[in-house]
């Protein structure tokens with residue numbers, strides 16, 4: 001039996017037996033003791049929306065050109081990618097290492113699929129993830145960034161990607177990009193029904209046009225688990241909250257710059273499943289981001305004007321519990337039986353951690369210490 005006691009930590013010591021938190025009164029012989037230096041244990045967070053095939057993380061700085069519309073961003077990216085010299089696996093892998101050292105336990109990665117790229121981006125991200133299976137769980141969404149109906153061949157590639165490293169079928173603004181709500185959703189839900197894969201649809205479209213699409217997605221999402229990512233149209237409009245809570249639809253938000261952010265309090269109170277993510281990190285779309293989900297919980301709190309300890313904690317819960325639920329991972333509450341996936345941070349309380357966004361002193365995955373003071377440890381033979 002593999003047994004480790006993390007002691008001198010708050011809110012209480014954690015005994016880990018064979019990768020799970022165990023009842024501390026049953027400590028096996030030969031338990032290894034790790035001193036946590038008085039730090040606070042938190043469930044490891046989940047990045048439920050990141051674009052690792054686009055990142056330049058760990059490689060040459062990219063200077064961005066002005067872009068004011070989604071189309072300009074998409075077109076600028078196609079050009080910028082052509083100049084990237086490091087491979088997808090190298091760039092995505094560098095970002096994975098950094099995110100893991102900052103405590104992230106799992107990713108849902110949106111990865112571009114298009115006739116121009118074939119499945120190279122999916123293969124690259126999967127290769128990086130395979131090399132880090134002991135560090136991070138990675139789900140890949142086959143994402144039609146350049147359009148679905150408007151880029152013939154994309155749907156076929158997305159279906160093929162499911163056998164080659166992808167797990168989820170993506171979508172993108174059925175009206176705003178493809179100009180055909182029912183045509184776009186027919187393809188996505190058709191793929192989901194045939195393959196059993198869940199859906200995750202980017203929806204930037206705002207206002208009534210956005211809300212009409214949310215209604216139609218919720219109406220169709222009976223047998224299929226669907227995530228709507230960004231859902232800017234729901235930032236201010238609360239009239240669909242009950243519908244969403246009763247549906248098979250979850251939401252992700254990224255709390256980016258000037259983009260609308262989904263309100264944590266009202267959505268959580270209504271019972272809507274909400275998770276958070278980094279979105280693009282240091283890529284042709286944005287110079288910002290770092291894959292740190294403790295810092296993302298801070299941005300979510302800042303953008304939603306959190307003040308009370310409860311409001312600050314709720315933002316961390318979106319990153320940790322919302323993300324775990326969205327990815328279908330076990331929830332970590334630091335109680336006996338839970339997976340031993342946690343971080344130890346130098347903070348007096350969860351609220352203080354969300355405000356201070358400290359680098360974890362230790363990152364623990366399945367009971368093994370995998371990072372210390374913001375740095376990955378060399379892989380230890382087990």
Ligand SMILES: Nc1ccnc(=O)[nH]1
Pocket residue numbers: 051145172202279280285
């Ligand atoms: N926020 C976004 C990042 C990347 N691609 C998108 O379509 N949207």
